[in-house]
Amino acid sequence: MAGDEGMFDDAPRDHATQMRMLLYSQLVSRSVSVLVRLQIPEQLSGRSRSVQALADHTGAHPLALERLLRALVPFGVLAEEAPGVFALTPLGATLRPDAVGSARPTAQLLAGEIGTTWTQLEYTARTGQSAFQQVYGSDLFAYLEQQPELREIFDRSQAAGLSLETDEIFSSISFDGYRHIVDVGGGDGALLCAVLERAPGSVGTLVDLAGTVSLAEKRIAEEELTHRCAAVVGDFFDSVPAGKDLYLLSHILHDWDDGNALRILRTCRAALPEHGRIMVIDLVTDGCRSADGGAGGHQLPAVMDLYMLSLFGASGGRERTRAAFATLLADAGLVETEVRVLPSGMAVITACRGD
Numbered sequence: 001m002a003g004d005e006g007m008f009d010d011a012p013r014d015h016a017t018q019m020r021m022l023l024y025s026q027l028v029s030r031s032v033s034v035l036v037r038l039q040i041p042e043q044l045s046g047r048s049r050s051v052q053a054l055a056d057h058t059g060a061h062p063l064a065l066e067r068l069l070r071a072l073v074p075f076g077v078l079a080e081e082a083p084g085v086f087a088l089t090p091l092g093a094t095l096r097p098d099a100v101g102s103a104r105p106t107a108q109l110l111a112g113e114i115g116t117t118w119t120q121l122e123y124t125a126r127t128g129q130s131a132f133q134q135v136y137g138s139d140l141f142a143y144l145e146q147q148p149e150l151r152e153i154f155d156r157s158q159a160a161g162l163s164l165e166t167d168e169i170f171s172s173i174s175f176d177g178y179r180h181i182v183d184v185g186g187g188d189g190a191l192l193c194a195v196l197e198r199a200p201g202s203v204g205t206l207v208d209l210a211g212t213v214s215l216a217e218k219r220i221a222e223e224e225l226t227h228r229c230a231a232v233v234g235d236f237f238d239s240v241p242a243g244k245d246l247y248l249l250s251h252i253l254h255d256w257d258d259g260n261a262l263r264i265l266r267t268c269r270a271a272l273p274e275h276g277r278i279m280v281i282d283l284v285t286d287g288c289r290s291a292d293g294g295a296g297g298h299q300l301p302a303v304m305d306l307y308m309l310s311l312f313g314a315s316g317g318r319e320r321t322r323a324a325f326a327t328l329l330a331d332a333g334l335v336e337t338e339v340r341v342l343p344s345g346m347a348v349i350t351a352c353r354g355d
């Protein structure tokens with residue numbers, strides 16, 4: 001019909017462009033990791049610098065570096081204050097090692113083995129097997145025990161992520177009244193140290209694999225908590241110290257399938273005295289809220305579940321709903337006493353013995 005020729009629906013083109021950006025976004029992620037590997041955030045700490053000065057300092061190729069830095073401007077990571085002079089934006093400043101909840105160790109982690117694992121996601125999709133196991137011939141935690149440098153980066157990344165969660169945890173959960181707190185799979189001790197600082201009458205024991213326990217001992221000493229806190233090597237499938245008041249399982253159950261998650265809960269249940277509590281801290285897939293109530297709130301659990309899928313395969317670790325956690329706890333002979341879902345989508349689920 002006359003006049004209709006110029007009318008067409010822009011939506012399919014917009015979607016096609018949006019899809020390309022989704023596909024190209026791995027280049028942005030890679031570029032941020034390169035920025036970190038070249039230690040550019042440290043160079044831009046509190047000041048702007050020219051590409052030439054950054055290239056001289058890092059040994060990078062000046063023209064290539066300039067293009068890489070400029071490409072990160074529209075993504076809000078860097079600002080180009082004058083031609084060829086770059087500074088960190090507030091978003092970019094999260095890559096500094098001293099930033100609150102620094103994203104630096106996560107960028108380092110993704111630049112190495114974990115990022116390589118993601119290139120094999122098709123293998124996982126086709127076979128259901130762990131891409132990590134396929135590439136490195138070992139499960140993640142056994143591999144980390146053999147690779148102390150990677151272990152340290154992994155633990156730092158966990159600790160930095162936790163530091164973003166602790167404020168909301170402490171604003172809604174009280175640890176007063178728990179005399180002896182066991183952090184099961186406590187990593188480098190970031191959470192347990194933070195808890196003990198807020199609970200001066202409590203003592204703590206951290207249980208983890210050998211490589212991590214030595215890092216936890218370092219943190220406990222740095223935080224001057226050795227008189228109230230110990231780190232011990234242990235296997236949470238076998239046993240944890242018995243008869244204590246609170247057993248923390250922070251970001252543990254999502255690493256395991258239901259059968260193994262149940263084994264861990266049963267180990268804790270066997271150690272739990274009548275008055276004791278188990279506290280599970282984990283993301284719940286139906287708990288995330290974004291500021292605008294939109295898709296943003298669902299993207300974090302979606303990405304985290306893909307991360308688990310790539311590491312542990314289809315029948316391994318996974319993110320769970322609140323109901324799935326309730327079922328696991330009930331199957332382990334535990335009864336929920338309190339469930340708090342925090343604004344970030346993290347749930348803090350407290351449980352006691354069911355008998």
Ligand SMILES: C[S@@+](CC[C@H](N)C(=O)[O-])C[C@H]1O[C@@H](n2cnc3c(N)ncnc32)[C@H](O)[C@@H]1O
Nearest residue numbers: 141158185186187208209212234235236250251
């Ligand atoms: C995802 S990290 C969580 C660390 C910390 N709880 C947190 O909230 O960040 C899982 C932890 O479980 C530990 N882990 C894995 N297998 C274990 C086992 N069989 N016994 C004890 N700890 C184990 C790992 O070494 C790692 O520190």
